[in-house]
Amino acid sequence: MKNFLRTLLLLIIFIGFPFKSYTAEKVEYLKTDWTFKGLFGKFDRGSLQRGYQVYTEVCSSCHSMKYLSYRNLAEKGGPEFTEAQAKAIAASFEVTDGPNADGEMFTRPGKLSDKFVKPYENVKAAQAANGGAYPPDMSVLVKARGGGVDYIYSLLQGYEDPPSGITLDDGVYYNKYMYGNKIKMPNQLSDGLVEYADGTEASIEQMSKDVTTFLMWSAEPHLESRHKMGFKAITYLIILTILVYFSMKRIWSRVETEV
């Protein structure tokens, strides 16, 4: 047992080392304390609600969120707006429905069951309106970028004047965290851009943190129940393992072999 564990440990260290250096990013991202990390990580409800506000008022004019429905806003583990609030949010959007009995498409106020309304009809329309660049759908964006939340958080704050020697084409901006440093999205955030309903000061840093938290939730809507269940499952497994260990010792005590 001891030898087995020793070899195993050595192997893990040996394998872990190159793996770590493989995932390590070249740029040092900005760090902040995310409440949703760790064994008991949970979303900060206020941050999620503020993040939703930033998304609707700033991002949603170009970025879609096609996997989210308005009902998700009232679900447990999310921003947890009240159902009445979520209904009001949904109703503030015009949704195209149909065809009706006359074969015509019509618009109506949104319902909880509707998906988030998209800013553009299709990818081509989005590209045409954005100088050929497609603003990616943000539903799973956090999971689709190597640096995850830290990357998005940094990117939003990474706009700078280009260093001398770098010339940028029209509609291209310099961002020190973007891959290749050239990004087609202009800087969106400025201090006090939104007026938070809860009175929090809307600094660039605060808005970046809130909207990134919101994006983490949209990519992993069941993160909280995952963490909760994980803790229970692993605790259960550890207790069971200990019990089985002693049963095993007992059973093997009948033979003269160590186990």
Added chain:
Amino acid sequence: MSDHEYTPKSKFGKWFNDRLPLLSLASHLTDYPTPKNLNYWWTFGGILTFCLITQIVTGLVLAMHYIAHADMAFDSVEHIMRDVNYGWLIRYIHANGASMFFLAVYIHIFRSLFYGSYKSPREVIWIIGIIIYLLMMAAAFMGYVLPWGQMSFWGATVITNLFSAIPLVGEGIVTWLWGGYSVDNPTLTRFFTLHYLIPFLILGLVVLHIWALHVPGNNNPVGIDIQKPSKDTVPFHPYIVIKDGFALLMFSIVFAFFVFYTPNILGHADNYIEADPLVTPAHIVPEWYLLPFYAILRSVPDKLLGVVAMLSAIFILAALPWLDTSKIRSAVFRPLYRQFYWILVADVLILGYVGAMPAEGLYLLIARVATAYYFLHFLVILPVLGFKEKTLPIPLSITEPVLGGSSNFALAKNKKKFE
């Protein structure tokens, strides 16, 4: 084998057993004499069975909600993650389960390499094992394609394109595999079909693997045959069952940690971007468990020879029982082989590492050296070692080193160090 004749006690049991000896089989499995000196590296066989069943069960549920269509596959996976009850749990178990399966199979294979379990009379077990391993790689590769993310699509493109290296008919074969002129919907639907089929082929081969194992019985850390079953073995139940169970629980803790706390760390971020045939990712990398072979493939400048090298790296394992000329099974009594064994382990890990890196400069050079050494190990070192190596004296029975009170005590203690 101590196949004592089993007779059911009840009248019905006897009647049934005469017609279909299921009860005899159950009796054989519970009483199966197992060497009492097996260490924890031997528990991975049971762990692998658990992995296979986990993949089949979770896969079955996923297949009920997944839609194998190029336009809907990505959406349906997100539907599973968001709207299917506990869909996220089932998908994360399935995705991480594949990695756990490979982790266990690599330990299982390298255990066999260390203790010479592939040697006579266990060659058939070994070869069935290699076929299982090949099918596992095929199943894992096709499974990775199903979410239809960027890595799915481009991984499928790269791997299927390998067949175009075959002279004359290559291009035709690739078109035939794709069901068209590029990786598209027909490719996805056939990959889904095969991904569903292969696990059941593996299950069948696992039955053969275990059947073939039960003919000569288990090898053991000392690598010598069982002399007296009554002294050297314990019945499978309860001794091995509880020990395998304990090891399986430890393994499950690691498994659960991945599923609940870092479910995406073993995957690639690009696979959360929907497949786009017009945008090639910066680096196309396979899943970690295929990286050593990917490194071998890329280390050869010629496409056809690269494919040949990669396939040879796997098939060479099937010839291992005949390439290893040593009569001694366990590395415990082979001081030189033991060193070469650990060099091989390091070599494969290095190949895995450079497989994840861009194939250029120093990485490419390391990949080439490591590839050359891989083949050198199997084709030159192993055959020569069998004749040249001065092996340590082996104990008379497996009970001897276990009990440690015999005249060979010093030897037994010496052996312990390496176990």
